[in-house]
Amino acid sequence: MLPFLKIMVRNLLQGPSTDPFPFAPAKTPARFRGAAVHDSEKCILCGICRHVCAAGAIQLRAAEDGSGMQFMLWHNSCVYCGMCAHYCPTGALTMSDNWHLSHLGEDKYTFSEDSFVPFGECAQCGARIQPRPNVIVEKLGGRAPDQFLLCPKCKRESLVKHASDTNLSQFREKQ
Amino acid sequence: MSETYTLPIGPLHVALEEPMYFDIKVEGETVQGVELAAGHVHRGMEALAMHRNYFQNITLTERVCSLCSNSHPATFCMAVENLAGIEVPMRAQYLRVIADEVKRIASHLFNVGIMAHLTGFDSLFMHAMEVRELMQDAKEGVYGNRMNLGQCTIGGTRTDIDADIARFLRGQLEALKPQLAELYGVFERDPLIRTRTRGIGLLSEQEAKLHAVVGPVARASGVAYDLRRKAPYAAYDELRFEVQSDTAGDVHSRALLRLREAVESISIVEQCLDQMPEGPVKSEGFVAVPAGESVARTEAPRGELIYYLRSDGSDTPQRLKWRVPTYMNWEALQVMMAGCQVADIPLIVNSIDPCISCTER
Numbered sequence: 001m002l003p004f005l006k007i008m009v010r011n012l013l014q015g016p017s018t019d020p021f022p023f024a025p026a027k028t029p030a031r032f033r034g035a036a037v038h039d040s041e042k043c044i045l046c047g048i049c050r051h052v053c054a055a056g057a058i059q060l061r062a063a064e065d066g067s068g069m070q071f072m073l074w075h076n077s078c079v080y081c082g083m084c085a086h087y088c089p090t091g092a093l094t095m096s097d098n099w100h101l102s103h104l105g106e107d108k109y110t111f112s113e114d115s116f117v118p119f120g121e122c123a124q125c126g127a128r129i130q131p132r133p134n135v136i137v138e139k140l141g142g143r144a145p146d147q148f149l150l151c152p153k154c155k156r157e158s159l160v161k162h163a164s165d166t167n168l169s170q171f172r173e174k175q
Numbered sequence: 176m177s178e179t180y181t182l183p184i185g186p187l188h189v190a191l192e193e194p195m196y197f198d199i200k201v202e203g204e205t206v207q208g209v210e211l212a213a214g215h216v217h218r219g220m221e222a223l224a225m226h227r228n229y230f231q232n233i234t235l236t237e238r239v240c241s242l243c244s245n246s247h248p249a250t251f252c253m254a255v256e257n258l259a260g261i262e263v264p265m266r267a268q269y270l271r272v273i274a275d276e277v278k279r280i281a282s283h284l285f286n287v288g289i290m291a292h293l294t295g296f297d298s299l300f301m302h303a304m305e306v307r308e309l310m311q312d313a314k315e316g317v318y319g320n321r322m323n324l325g326q327c328t329i330g331g332t333r334t335d336i337d338a339d340i341a342r343f344l345r346g347q348l349e350a351l352k353p354q355l356a357e358l359y360g361v362f363e364r365d366p367l368i369r370t371r372t373r374g375i376g377l378l379s380e381q382e383a384k385l386h387a388v389v390g391p392v393a394r395a396s397g398v399a400y401d402l403r404r405k406a407p408y409a410a411y412d413e414l415r416f417e418v419q420s421d422t423a424g425d426v427h428s429r430a431l432l433r434l435r436e437a438v439e440s441i442s443i444v445e446q447c448l449d450q451m452p453e454g455p456v457k458s459e460g461f462v463a464v465p466a467g468e469s470v471a472r473t474e475a476p477r478g479e480l481i482y483y484l485r486s487d488g489s490d491t492p493q494r495l496k497w498r499v500p501t502y503m504n505w506e507a508l509q510v511m512m513a514g515c516q517v518a519d520i521p522l523i524v525n526s527i528d529p530c531i532s533c534t535e536r
Contacts, residue, residue: 003364011305029315052231
């Protein structure tokens, strides 16, 4: 006998196995890679997201007054690979489970993750540095929090000073 | 009256909705000779790869083809790791195998489903696709996408499988097992499938070796060549599995072989979930890729996949080249199609599981 008949009758009795989507919510797993979400509170403007983005969907634009950077992620260009979220050192970028991404053609330049990240200030000389939000200082700068908040110039000077102080104290100990 | 004429098929249609052009010499209803013309969807991906850095290339190679979308980045990452001397943690090796095998099951089920569709048995096609849906849901739940898993990264994997996810994956596999066994029975015994697919598209062992075919096409013709056994990569040398082979070498045997491989794949994934050691899933930090050349090979669902990488020490490859299994298989179509009926052409083309998007890239 036809071996498929049994399966066919069973499938007919079971009814449709597709999601009744527009009439009921579709099941979305927690790990689903939907639209990327940017948290400007955690961003340190390191640019790794832009570096790994294969689609070129991420742009970092300097503000005209020099007060910070505009972070832009075009959902329209994004391929939802999640590389930016994977390599983001601070967890500022995450992939949400939002897959409702249809939009009008006229909205394609505004359909983006758009946030302003202000620059930080050097704790010593007040020079403009990459942002150093508190959440990140605890996470990344825990080993040397003082140096983490310095501009490259002050950091260099503090390192030299630290090294010479250490040398001096060692020299004194020998004497 | 015997008259030979040329029947153009393509560039669109044939088995899959992918473009390939066949000039078929026909006498009556019988095929006398086949000329293939490829190159209709050339996307210039090898050239693109030279303009993108290694991280961007992971995503790029993943988009070469949707059904082998884990094999490509995995092989690319292996080539980079070989060159840079990156040690991949053991847990990551197992996770890579899991991703590979889940994709293999889905890919093989897709192919046998299409075969049912081409024989005109659409309810079986729908059923095969519904069975495959179990794996699609597994991919979505574990990796976050139904096709492009995004699992491999240079030096390891991106997502880990914790206890909850492992339980979910095991559940999907358990649900798949009886369905797959039932499906195998249908494909093995159904009179319609048997009449349409047995004894057509024959490829003898000798011809298979002559054309150097790879993957299920080679194995169905008696060449038990499986890279997972011949040159084990990732964690395959620690896993028990049987290399499936057959001697019939026709369309039917290739479909059954794919289903048997899917059953083996389930057992491989389960072994991985059991044996997987604890530990990190990726090597720490970024490693610069030195100048030099490297090659990596893996067994994609369609056969042996080779990546060649040449680096000049910068963060973009100087040359990235890959050879895909379909490239070896489609020349053998000339042997398989000789003497077949015109109506069998799509079935024979589908039986090599051609991936035009991989081959043309």
